[in-house]
Amino acid sequence: MSDATSIESSRSTRDQILDEALHCFAEKGYEGTSLNDIAAGVGIRRPSLLHHFPSKEALYGDVFERLLSDWLERLDAAVAMTAVGWDKAELVLRACLDLFAETPDYVRIMRREALDGGVHLGIDLSGVLRPFFDSAVEYLESQMQQGIFQVHDARHLLITGYGALLTYFSDSPFVDGLIDEDAMAAKNIYNHQEHVIGFFRSALLKS
Amino acid sequence: MSDATSIESSRSTRDQILDEALHCFAEKGYEGTSLNDIAAGVGIRRPSLLHHFPSKEALYGDVFERLLSDWLERLDAAVAMTAVGWDKAELVLRACLDLFAETPDYVRIMRREALDGGVHLGIDLSGVLRPFFDSAVEYLESQMQQGIFQVHDARHLLITGYGALLTYFSDSPFVDGLIDEDAMAAKNIYNHQEHVIGFFRSALLKS
DNA sequence: GCATCTGTCTACCTACTAGTAGGTAGTGAG
DNA sequence: CTCACTACCTACTAGTAGGTAGACAGATGC
Known part of the structure; x- marks a missing residue:
């Protein structure tokens, strides 16, 4: 049953x-x-x-909790894989991009919550993601010191990356109007993913 | 008076x-x-x-109209300046970044509207920005063909750029929690602007 | 002096919100 | 058959939303 x-x-x-x-x-x-x-x-x-x-707020909280645990699960899995240098960064990027493409609703709620500063949640969104952020900063800085990545401000780089990754999915109605196509069509999502990967490789890897 | x-x-x-x-x-x-x-x-x-x-909707429309004309004015002024190659791109980037830093409320409303797909407006947001988008695509592609910029998908590059530019300001409450500082403090805004400029230069310019 | 216009107010309307009270089918256990 | 439970219902509450009607005060113009 x-x-x-x-x-x-x-x-x-x-x-x-x-x-x-x-x-x-x-x-x-x-x-x-x-x-x-x-x-x-x-x-x-x-x-x-x-x-x-019990309440609208509780329902919202449960929705968000499920979302967050799905995302953290993906991130954990990607981080746990054995890879170094750019390959590691690409794994994490792809893990996020895949989840976002599968469940764009996740991205849109996340964006709204980031915009509102988490007023609808008891939990602290940035606090939950903070460990990942900090370990990513550490990783990026070590790669830069070793001369593997070009030197950027790691914190601002991550925020820029977060923005670049989420926006295509969160603002898809707006993107639709710009490219005059359905942003969420499989072909366009694929193109976007490959673009983002290539773009970050250009900015991070040397020559 | x-x-x-x-x-x-x-x-x-x-x-x-x-x-x-x-x-x-x-x-x-x-x-x-x-x-x-x-x-x-x-x-x-x-x-x-x-x-x-006359109504909440009309008030919102007037607010948004003022916002949009301010932004377009800045964009027009930046585009009109005589510059070529990366310098031109940097001028436009800085024009946007300056406006966003001055009036972060603009960014947050824009983001909300992009998220909602413009349901609160009679006007079509992406339609208004479309001419700039198209001419920017044209410019980027010409620079790429001339070998001045690295080759990327110009449309997706612009969307990625749009996301990277807006996010720091629109999601500043969230950013606060990540960097454990006031994202909108002058020093951090300056750092972010210089980072974004440098990041895009790395991705666009060769070697 | 007096009419008019502008900006503000209080008092009201209808529509909708989240949430509650209380009742009713259906199900399964003893 | 009875009891307890689940999942749903209709009908209600209190509160808030956007918007309107009409009164009042102060200024302006003739």
Whole structure:
């Protein structure tokens, strides 16, 4: 009864709510999303939704927690792989780019939360990512000292990279209008990923 | 009566409303900002605000229009200057970075609008910026063909650049937590600007 | 003096929000 | 059959949103 692909609504209502909430919060933001929107997307009424989650804030928190643990899992896996120099950086870049391409809603919520400074969360977003940031700074600086990477300010480099990586996915409606194509089409996502990788290689590797 | 720095409220109520609205919309987004918030910031009641602007949407539109014309003015001025090769690119980069540093609220609203896909505006944001985008693509491709710039996908390069430029300012609350300092302090802004310039030079110029 | 216009106010409206109360099917265990 | 539980419902609460109506004060113009 658990793994069977039953006729419909194979997944639990709770999970359906989480999925719909992820999408609504990503699309319209925390304030712009009402519990009615989410409930309607699932096909239930608001009080039924509140039977599964105690409050809007708690629902948002659960959505964000799942998002964050997915992302950290990918980052952990990429960092754990044995590679050095540019190969290591490329692994981490690709791990992020793959996740973002798979689940652009993650990127959009993350962006909104970064914009708002995390006011909707109990947790401290930058605090959670801080360990990765610090170890990345350490790694980049060691590569620069060894003359493997060109010298840049490692902290600002990471922030620039964070911005460059997220923006294509978070601002895809805007990108659509600039390139006059569907930014999230598989071909364009592939092109963007390869561009970003090549761009950072140009800026980091010598000659 | 116009240029005198009178004792207080030297600027018209209408302009005070526009300023306060800019700040509120940038800080909390369109949905997250109430007309009461804006009115209170100016020191009047909501109906008085609605005497100067017919609706919340119209007020937002006026705020955004002013923002956009300021930005386009800077871009026009930078593009009009006589420079070639990397110098030209640096001029445009610095024009944007200077504006963003002066008025970070602009960046935050722009970001929110790009995220939402322009649903709060009658105007088409990417449509307005499209001419600049297209001419920038043309410029970059000509420089690449002449062997002055390294070869990248010009369109994706611009989107990456747009993301890299905006993010530091739009996500400054998040950046604060990463670098454990005030991202918008003059020293850090200066460092970031020089980093971005250097980073793009590394990626674009050869050897 | 008096009408008019501008800017502000209080008081109100409707629509919608998050959240609660209480009731009702259906299910499974003893 | 009964009890407990889950998942849902309708109907309600209190509060807030954007927006409107109408009164009032001060200035301007004739």
